[in-house]
Amino acid sequence: MTERTIQPGKTPGNRVLEIDPLTRVEGHGKVTIHLDADNQVSEARLHIVEFRGFERFIQGRLLWEVPVIVQRLCGICPVSHHLCAAKAMDQIVGVDQLPPTAEKMRRLMHYGQILQSNVLHFFHLASPDLLFGFDAPARQRNIFEVIKKNPELARQGVLMRQFGQEIIEATAGKKIHGTGAIPGGINKALSQETRDALLPRIDTIQAWAEGAVDLIRDYCQAHPEQIAHFANFPSNAMSLLREDGAMELYDGKLYAVDTEGQPIFSAVAPADFNQYLMEEVRSWSYMKFPFIRSLGSEQGWYRVGPLARMNTARFISTPAAQKRLLEYRHLNGGANGETNGKGMQHASLLYHWARMIEVLHCVEQIHRLLEDPDILSGELRAKGERREEGIAIIEAPRGSLFHHYRVDKNDQITYCNLIVSTTHNNSAMNRAVTEVAQRHLSGQKNITEGLLNHIEVAVRAYDPCLSCATHALGQMPLQVAMVDATGKTIQQFTRDSGHA
Numbered sequence: 316m317t318e319r320t321i322q323p324g325k326t327p328g329n330r331v332l333e334i335d336p337l338t339r340v341e342g343h344g345k346v347t348i349h350l351d352a353d354n355q356v357s358e359a360r361l362h363i364v365e366f367r368g369f370e371r372f373i374q375g376r377l378l379w380e381v382p383v384i385v386q387r388l389c390g391i392c393p394v395s396h397h398l399c400a401a402k403a404m405d406q407i408v409g410v411d412q413l414p415p416t417a418e419k420m421r422r423l424m425h426y427g428q429i430l431q432s433n434v435l436h437f438f439h440l441a442s443p444d445l446l447f448g449f450d451a452p453a454r455q456r457n458i459f460e461v462i463k464k465n466p467e468l469a470r471q472g473v474l475m476r477q478f479g480q481e482i483i484e485a486t487a488g489k490k491i492h493g494t495g496a497i498p499g500g501i502n503k504a505l506s507q508e509t510r511d512a513l514l515p516r517i518d519t520i521q522a523w524a525e526g527a528v529d530l531i532r533d534y535c536q537a538h539p540e541q542i543a544h545f546a547n548f549p550s551n552a553m554s555l556l557r558e559d560g561a562m563e564l565y566d567g568k569l570y571a572v573d574t575e576g577q578p579i580f581s582a583v584a585p586a587d588f589n590q591y592l593m594e595e596v597r598s599w600s601y602m603k604f605p606f607i608r609s610l611g612s613e614q615g616w617y618r619v620g621p622l623a624r625m626n627t628a629r630f631i632s633t634p635a636a637q638k639r640l641l642e643y644r645h646l647n648g649g650a651n652g653e654t655n656g657k658g659m660q661h662a663s664l665l666y667h668w669a670r671m672i673e674v675l676h677c678v679e680q681i682h683r684l685l686e687d688p689d690i691l692s693g694e695l696r697a698k699g700e701r702r703e704e705g706i707a708i709i710e711a712p713r714g715s716l717f718h719h720y721r722v723d724k725n726d727q728i729t730y731c732n733l734i735v736s737t738t739h740n741n742s743a744m745n746r747a748v749t750e751v752a753q754r755h756l757s758g759q760k761n762i763t764e765g766l767l768n769h770i771e772v773a774v775r776a777y778d779p780c781l782s783c784a785t786h787a788l789g790q791m792p793l794q795v796a797m798v799d800a801t802g803k804t805i806q807q808f809t810r811d812s813g814h815a
Contacts, residue, residue, distance in 0.1 A: 339771070379726070382398075395425075398565075402709065408699060500696030531671050535646070552619070562632070626660060673712075
């Protein structure tokens with residue numbers, strides 16, 4: 316249950332409103348909202364309050380262990396970390412091109428992960444707000460009430476996610492924390508028996524995915540004012556794309572566009588990302604704040620994930636999802652499906668619509684791969700000339716995921732830097748929290764639980780994985796205070812934040 320507290324602020328007459336913990340998100344975080352003497356919101360921040368130092372304790376481990384170890388970052392995103400680490404290790408073992416069977420099995424695993432993760436978020440975490448309203452009683456905004464009120468919808472959500480998890484199990488060996496991807500390839504092909512058990516269900520799964528897109532489309536059409544005025548602000552966008560501009564979730568080049576859809580950078584190889592992106596840390600969060608170097612930290616922040624992918628991509632390569640992309644752009648002011656000008660979408664709630672279009676795309680890709688004979692047999696692993704560094708990028712469900720490693724001559728990790736999807740969205744989430752707080756809480760004498768839920772709805776739109784995002788590199792901001800029995804500070808040490 317979320318604890319809501321109001322505390323005195325630093326200035327007489329001011330108050331600090333705290334939402335701790337955030338609910339229906341993965342990981343631990345809180346929001347603080349500062350109110351002045353006139354009940355106007357002066358500041359609102361999203362705080363990530365847990366710290367997990369994978370970037371440090373992965374050092375010294377053998378490169379072969381990395382794809383298995385790093386997925387322990389999270390029980391929601393393990394496949395994304397597993398595959399991204401494996402792609403980085405491919406480079407270190409000298410493999411630039413996987414055998415067809417290996418690449419297609421990895422892609423099948425990846426599409427299963429995005430399918431199950433996006434379905435989990437939409438049906439279990441976000442749908443109570445959409446179905447019952449942001450102001451509905453807290454006791455109603457949960458998956459159990461969704462099951463009571465919409466049993467068939469809930470059933471479809473459960474079975475769609477189950478199908479995605481079965482795809483992961485078939486390719487990775489386990490539904491959570493599998494071992495399928497290894498440096499240079501995979502450890503097994505798909506059995507025909509398993510393929511034949513999965514394939515007959517795909518048409519039903521696709522029909523349900525189409526229905527989910529209809530559901531969120533109809534919601535957005537029925538609530539145009541809410542979509543237009545809830546955490547709707549212009550931002551840059553970044554994602555992987557194919558060379559022809561198609562949305563690419565597993566392996567592509569990095570592209571970024573500005574608020575009008577014009578290119579900031581294009582076709583950046585993963586190995587060159589440091590030339591285009593920087594990170595900074597701030598004193599009030601364990602999560603870093605990335606930005607585009609050429610624009611600086613004030614103007615260079617951006618969004619990633621489903622909404623950003625719809626803004627950067629020229630098209631989607633599967634027919635049903637492409638049809639829905641054109642519908643999405645047309646209904647939201649786009650002209651002829653273009654991403655520039657009026658076609659750019661900035662409303663945070665549209666993440667949900669974009670997320671379901673991606674689910675449909677993944678189902679179509681899974682269908683294609685299940686009918687591809689390469690997944691049943693073929694070479695599983697390639698070899699090459701050993702290297703010392705590997706940098707990989709993958710589009711995880713929540714957005715672009717970066718893994719960067721260096722390895723010594725003994726195959727031990729000497730350097731690790733992870734920039735996860737939620738970290739990329741950090742600035743955007745903080746802006747969403749501030750915008751919603753100022754719009755809905757400023758001037759309110761009676762701040763209700765329903766009003767506070769608006770803040771959480773804004774964060775949930777990004778489907779943040781706060782556990783994945785809590786990693787530090789270099790000097791983190793730190794403040795230590797020693798107090799006596801009366802609470803008086805007698806000694807204090809502060810280490811300032813700066814660029815990581």
